[in-house]
Amino acid sequence: MPDRFPPGTRVRTFLHDPPHHTRLPRYARGRSGVVVEPEGRAELADASARGSGDAPVEQVYAVRFAARDLWGEGDHHVVLDLWESCLEACEEEHEKGAADER
């Protein structure tokens, strides 16, 4: 099965604040970044941490965020490991932003 998000894809993280364990840190919720690479498939920790015996297995991606998209300022980047279900592909208008950033 091909990965849903090839390297270079502009993605956005989900914004909601789940009432349980999640590996999506608060600082990166609802933010857009660019996929660096797939890291391999792993059980979704948000489910397995709740004792679920049948946690879905998903691709995990390294996603690169510009500091100003996370904090509104800064010139560095942060790369975070994120499960596929944390991510959605961005609309076309964001593609231009991704290109500008590079």
Next chain:
Amino acid sequence: MSGDHEDASISRRVRRLETLLEEKGVVTAGAVDEVLDAFLAGASPANGARVVARAWTDEAYRARLLTDGTAAVRELGFMDGSFQRLRVVANTDATHNVIVCTLCSCYPLGLLGPSPGWYKSEAYRSRVVREPRSVLAEFGLQLPTATDITVWDSSEETRYMVLPRRPDGTESLSEDELAALVTRNALIGTAAV
């Protein structure tokens, strides 16, 4: 950086759990210590330093290390049987890398040894993703403003290790002599070599 961390209460909880497991016959007395000792005996920043020295002296190895870190360190006998993946990130003239685990304390323990207290502190974990340039300056590492900083926040089974830049004037050094220059903090990215 503050060296404060709350090891004491965690230690008490772990000791209590261990005692209960022994009382209930789940583990034999001392079994946990034996496993930990066996693991930690081989875990040291000297391992990461050896990997770096090899990458500095062997271009083909360097390329393999940056493409597939796990396989490349296994060539040198590290991370054998580990379920974790290693991603090595290389510093260059233009970019500097630093590692953190904002959610807990993920760390490439087999290659770097036990992590320092500050790595697990809330101050480091919360600040390095937000203002890495200031945090690195507090470690004594002043980077030019033109240097792009990438912070690698580990949250899954990938562990990150920094490949520092080889210092100038080290052309005549042997691989062992080069390895001796590489510090733990350089492998985390809070120091240069």
